Amino acid sequence: MKPRSKRLILLGSAVALLVGAVALVLTAFQQNLVFFHTPTEVAAGKAPVERVFRIGGLVEEGSIARNDDGYTVRFAITDTAQVIPVTYRGSLPSMFQEGKGAVVQGKLTSDGLFVATEVLAKHDENYMPVEAQYALDKAHQANQTVQY
Amino acid sequence: MTTDTLNRAERSRSLFRFAAPQVFYPIAGRLAPWFAGIAAVLTVVGLYIGFFVAPTDFQQGEVYRVIFIHVPAAWMSMLIYLVMAFWAAVGLVMNTRLSFMMSQALAPTGAMFCFVALWTGALWGKPTWGTYWVWDARLTSQLLLLFLYLGFIALTRAIEDSRRADRAGAIIALVGAINVPIIYFSVQWWNTLHQGASVSLTKAPSMATTMLSGMLIMALAAWAYTFAVAFWRVRSLILERERHTDWVGAELEAEAKRQ
Amino acid sequence: MMEWESWSAFWDMGGNAWFVWGSYSITAMLIVLELVLVLRRRKETVLRLLRLRRAAPYATGGQRMNEEMF
CATH class of the missing domain: 1.10.287 (Helix Hairpins)
Structure with a gap:
């Protein structure tokens, strides 16, 4: 050349x-x-209507439930102020857990249910040994019992 | 007054002396193997800590061990671009040829680290987030950094006239440097899938000590590696650019005898 | 081996072998590749410039370049 x-x-x-x-x-x-909207923004009507968008927040404790088909999952995404119910058909990432972060992509129906087509787990920036987390949980529980 | 100012003038001139390719060439040659050795030792120590001392992570299990290359590579890719921009600015202002050469010697290593950060990030994202890639602000701006590196390399090599190539490259380096703080702060400024920084100057690190030390040692190894490779590369650049001078002639003849 | 029960557990990385070793192996390959390219470029530059120089030993104009050092 x-x-x-x-x-x-x-x-x-x-x-x-x-x-x-x-x-x-x-x-x-x-x-x-704006990679995702928070449940508060969605509740305030700031999220796009009739268009695919994402909601990010924590998976509400005790909200994960499976339908009888064993395939459809229902759970709720919360930012502790507002709660958005979500339904999703498909496999979940292994780090998807109650009380942990998640980002769901899909559409909001008129009755306020979010139909997700993709679910991603969002983790925090903390890294520690398993034993340390165990100790932290224990301390947290002890703390709560004292308060009662 | 006289001795003091004289001394200062002398000192500043002696510092400036290092800007002469002829002076810097042998220094770079002598330092590079040392940096390479330091990098090798630190890598062995860092990987040992990373794989055999650092414990399993409480939420990610073993896969978090990608962090020992992902974070140092990502840091390095941002830092090298800033250093490139710094040398480009020095070159434009002081008209020192060596500054431009330094900036061009760093670019391929920066691009390599940038690719490594993206690649390891993708492989880390799949098992934790559930996807190899998303277009969030952090990932997109890091991809843009890779394009800036490749654009810089292609442009500086495409222009035959080295003075014009230096200037064109310097402009990309300086303009593109805006992207670096955007990458760094993207996780604070916007909602991203990528989590916030585990280690920063403003807060205590949110990592267990052994994990953190492994990561920091690997980051130091990346620094030492960058020095070594950039020094070796700048030596070739100096020879190329200064090939018409007598000292390069003498250097080449000496090199020929050594072989 | 304080962290691992066996070497096979080590290589398995808790079922994440592809993600962990895929990261490390590509990084190692790129670093080796860069080192090879950098050292080869140096050798190639020296040889090429020597050839050029021997072909035209007087066309150097060295003095002029030496004066504008910076």
């Missing part, structure tokens, strides 16, 4: 990459700067 055409290809790919980068920012950020 001639050096000139090689240069041209390199320059072309540089320009293409930069244009691609800018396009990426403009489109992806436009749509996804």
Whole structure:
């Protein structure tokens, strides 16, 4: 290959990459700067209607239930202020648990039920040994008994 | 007055001396193997702690052990871009050729770490989040960083005239540097699937000590590796750029005798 | 081996072998690749410049370049 055409290809790919980068920012950020809405925002009607969007929050304690088909899961997403009931058919990530973070994608029906097509687990930034968590839970329980 | 100012002037001139490729070339050559050695030792220690001392994580189990490369690589990819932008700015302002060469010597390593951060992040995301990829602000801005690196590399290599290549690259480096704080703070500024920082200057780390020490040692290893590779690479760049000078001629002849 | 019951447990990574070892192996490969490329580039540069220099030993113009050091 001639050096000139090689240069041209390199320059072309540089320009293409930069244009691609800018396009990426403009489109992806436009749509996804708000990667998910909180249940409070949804309850306040700030979430898009009749369009696919995401809700993020904690899976409410004691809310996970399976339908008789063993495939459909019902649970609730909460930010401790508002609660949104969710239904989902499909497999769940292994870290999806009650009391832990989750992001669900889907549509809101008119009766306020969120029909999810995708469920992602969102974990926090804490890393510790299993024993430490066990000790923490114990301490937490002890603390609660004292308060009563 | 005179001796003091003279000393200071002399000192600043001697610092400036290192900006001369001829002076820096042998220094880089002598330092690089040391940094490579330090990197190798730190990697062995860091991996030993990461795999054999650090305990299983309470919520993620064993898969969290990806953190020992993911976080150092991600930090390094952001830091190297900032250093590139710094040298580009120095080069534009002071008109020092070596600064531009340093910035170009760092770019491929930065791109490598950026790719590693994305790759390990994807493999970590699948078992924990349930997906290899999402377009949240953190992941998208990190992908943009990779494109900035590749754009910088392609542009500086595409332009034949090295002075123009230096300037064009410097502009990408400086403009793109805006993206680095966006990556870093994206998890605070916007709702993202990616969790917040476990380690930062403003709060106590939310990691067990052995996990944290393994990660920090791996980060130091990444620093040492970057120094070694960038020094080796800048030596080739210096030879290339200074090939018409007498000292490079002498260096090449000496190199020929060594082989 | 304080963390692992056996080597097979170590390689299995709690069922996450692909995710953990897929991360580490690709990273190791890229680092080795970069080192090889960097060291090969140096050798190649020295040889090429030597060849150029021997082909035209007087076309160096070294003095001028040495003066504008920075």
